[in-house]
Amino acid sequence: GTRRAAALYADDAAADRPLPLTSGSAVAVAYLEFLVANGEAFELLHDELAYLLLDGLLKARDHDEAASKGKAAGSSSAGRAGPKGQQPVTADDDNPLSEVHHHRTPAAATRAEGEKTTSSARDTRKKRRHDEELLYAGRLRRFLRVSTRYRADQVLSWLPLDLARERALVLARLGRHDEVLRVYAEDLDDDDLAEAYCARTWKRADALIADRDRRELVDGKDPNEIVEDEWTEADLRDAAGIDVYETLARLYIRRDDALFDGDAEDLVDDEDEYEEDDDLYDWTDEPEEPLTEAEKLEREYKYQTGERPGLAKALHVLRRNLGRFDHAALVTRILPQEVSFSVVFDFCRALHRYSLHASRFVEIQHQLLKVDYVNQKYELTQLQIKLQSKIAAVPELARLGRVKRSLPPVDLTTEDSYKVNATAHVFDAHVTLQFHVTNNAPGHKLHNVRVKVESLGDADLYALDAEIPLRVLPYRSTGSCYVVFKTFPTVGNVTTSFASELRFTVSVREGDDDADGEDGGTSSGDANDEAPPPAGSYLEEIPLQNLEISTADMYSA
Numbered sequence: 001g002t003r004r005a006a007a008l009y010a011d012d013a014a015a016d017r018p019l020p021l022t023s024g025s026a027v028a029v030a031y032l033e034f035l036v037a038n039g040e041a042f043e044l045l046h047d048e049l050a051y052l053l054l055d056g057l058l059k060a061r062d063h064d065e066a067a068s069k070g071k072a073a074g075s076s077s078a079g080r081a082g083p084k085g086q087q088p089v090t091a092d093d094d095n096p097l098s099e100v101h102h103h104r105t106p107a108a109a110t111r112a113e114g115e116k117t118t119s120s121a122r123d124t125r126k127k128r129r130h131d132e133e134l135l136y137a138g139r140l141r142r143f144l145r146v147s148t149r150y151r152a153d154q155v156l157s158w159l160p161l162d163l164a165r166e167r168a169l170v171l172a173r174l175g176r177h178d179e180v181l182r183v184y185a186e187d188l189d190d191d192d193l194a195e196a197y198c199a200r201t202w203k204r205a206d207a208l209i210a211d212r213d214r215r216e217l218v219d220g221k222d223p224n225e226i227v228e229d230e231w232t233e234a235d236l237r238d239a240a241g242i243d244v245y246e247t248l249a250r251l252y253i254r255r256d257d258a259l260f261d262g263d264a265e266d267l268v269d270d271e272d273e274y275e276e277d278d279d280l281y282d283w284t285d286e287p288e289e290p291l292t293e294a295e296k297l298e299r300e301y302k303y304q305t306g307e308r309p310g311l312a313k314a315l316h317v318l319r320r321n322l323g324r325f326d327h328a329a330l331v332t333r334i335l336p337q338e339v340s341f342s343v344v345f346d347f348c349r350a351l352h353r354y355s356l357h358a359s360r361f362v363e364i365q366h367q368l369l370k371v372d373y374v375n376q377k378y379e380l381t382q383l384q385i386k387l388q389s390k391i392a393a394v395p396e397l398a399r400l401g402r403v404k405r406s407l408p409p410v411d412l413t414t415e416d417s418y419k420v421n422a423t424a425h426v427f428d429a430h431v432t433l434q435f436h437v438t439n440n441a442p443g444h445k446l447h448n449v450r451v452k453v454e455s456l457g458d459a460d461l462y463a464l465d466a467e468i469p470l471r472v473l474p475y476r477s478t479g480s481c482y483v484v485f486k487t488f489p490t491v492g493n494v495t496t497s498f499a500s501e502l503r504f505t506v507s508v509r510e511g512d513d514d515a516d517g518e519d520g521g522t523s524s525g526d527a528n529d530e531a532p533p534p535a536g537s538y539l540e541e542i543p544l545q546n547l548e549i550s551t552a553d554m555y556s557a
Contacts, residue, residue, distance in 0.1 A: 015139040015141075016138075025052055025055065025056060026056070029052050032048060036049060036143075036147065036149075043149050043151060046147050046149040047154060049147075050140070050147075050150050050155045050158075053136055053139050053140040053143060054140060056136040057140055060129050060130075061133050137166075144170055144173070148173075153174070156170045164183050164187045164188050167183060168180045168184060172201075174237070175237025175238070177201060181244070181251055182251060194248055197244075198248050198321075199321075201238075201241035202242065202244050208235055208238055246329050246334055249317060249325075252311070252314035253334070311336070311339065311343070315347045319347055319351075322350065323358070327351065384471075388480055389478070391403065394468065396468050396482075397432060400427045400430050403425045403427060405425075405555075406424070407425075407549070407553055409422065409436070410422050410547060412547060413502075413545070417439075417441040418440065419436075419437070419438035419440065420436065420438075420544055422434070422435050422500070423436070424554070426555070430465060430484055430485065430486055431484075431485050431549070432483070433484075433498075433547070434481075435480060435500075436480055437449055437470065437478065438478040439474065439478075440475075441475065442475060443509050444475060444506050444507070445509065447471070447504060447505040447506070447507065448504060449470040449502075449504040450467055451481060451501065452501045453483045453499070453500045454499045455485070455496055456497040456498065456546070458494070460488060461488055461490055462486070462487060463488070464484075466483075467482070468482040468483075490551055495548055495551075496548070497546045498546060498548070498549065499546055500546070500547055502543075502544055503539070504539075506537060508536070508537075
């Protein structure tokens with residue numbers, strides 16, 4: 001994995017060396033590289049830098065080729081022809097029996113020394129040109145890989161066909177992943193480069209699609225709307241790389257077709273000639289003459305006996321990346337139709353194990369998410385209960401104004417399952433009864449909790465104004481519901497008794513926790529709205545002790 005990833009960037013190492021500023025083009029390259037490194041976004045400047053780097057590479061390469069040809073021509077005439085039927089006679093300083101060595105004149109010696117000096121200078125220039133070629137090639141490849149501002153179609157038209165790696169980088173920018181893989185796997189015959197490109201391309205595509213699915217789930221957006229409104233053309237090209245491993249597997253299998261047809265050069269390079277309805281692995285030109293019965297039997301025998309290195313290579317790659325291709329495509333788009341099951345048995349067994357592991361992982365993930373969901377809803381419920389227990393935080397009570405006085409709490413229950421304490425809060429023209437209800441019944445969840453209150457005294461003194469129920473109350477929780485009475489002036493001290501009754505809908509669950517995650521809808525954000533009782537619940541009414549309130553306690557200093 002690391003070795004394959006490093007293969008993609010190995011040629012960039014030459015770009016780290018400084019560029020000799022020996023020409024105007026080299027100075028222009030250095031200046032444009034400075035602008036690009038500092039965020040220059042003008043496309044024409046990026047195109048110009050690509051052109052200058054390519055021009056420098058081609059000039060350095062042409063000089064190398066010319067020098068090699070000149071040296072080869074000089075060496076072919078270096079020997080002196082001997083008599084007819086004999087080999088050419090050459091000077092050999094190390095051979096003491098050489099005639100040339102013992103009869104060489106001072107002028108010949110001077111000429112030989114000059115030839116050595118010329119050869120050394122030629123080798124130095126050749127090495128310098130070769131280093132310059134590597135330097136420009138590394139800079140060009142790094143620029144083509146990093147920059148996103150050059151016009152890829154234009155740059156591709158400049159690149160010669162023999163600059164395969166450079167063309168692959170530009171094709172990758174265009175999202176033509178099948179052509180990139182064909183360059184790596186067929187033209188360069190470098191499977192490590194092809195597989196490293198697949199890994200990088202698939203990860204980028206998977207991240208885009210995962211982000212789209214997340215926004216679909218969280219924001220409720222339609223996937224098509226996300227693609228149309230938020231994805232750029234580059235995103236669309238990157239997302240198309242999700243099938244890149246299928247493409248690579250098909251390229252590997254094509255090698256078997258070439259071997260069995262006996263001519264690897266008959267492979268079709270133009271995918272436009274490939275028909276969707278044809279066999280996906282018959283990528284060769286139609287033979288001029290139909291195969292004989294013997295040839296058909298020989299080819300079928302090879303397929304049945306597993307003599308397919310390309311298929312083995314494809315299965316090896318897919319087996320190391322079982323989660324990175326569509327498993328249904330294995331039969332419909334990847335494997336040859338005539339392949340025997342015994343050939344792919346080990347791969348299918350590994351695929352089956354991976355599918356089982358993936359399904360278990362999804363189930364565990366689902367359960368963990370469910371637990372997290374339940375915990376978050378429980379915390380939200382507790383927060384809402386806590387807020388409703390603060391009288392100043394209840395929106396329905398804001399109209400009453402400021403609390404002038406609060407009376408001590410009074411316990412209204414004697415049993416342990418449900419505890420109710422009442423506190424009276426006095427306002428200018430109202431009195432509010434706050435009932436603190438505690439649920440101690442294991443497995444019981446209370447919904448629409450309220451206290452029904454009736455005045456047993458003078459009806460002209462207290463008039464029912466509002467009831468504010470508690471929407472939900474889980475086990476081991478304490479919350480508050482309210483009853484508001486409007487008060488009228490009176491003379492003297494008057495003590496009034498109030499009959500009260502606790503009413504709620506209870507749902508019973510196995511265990512003490514809220515295992516199913518339902519909270520009666522408290523996640524809606526308003527804990528006071530009545531919610532329909534859940535299925536299987538029942539209504540319960542529990543009489544409470546009477547509550548007494550005197551006007552002297554309400555209005556005393």
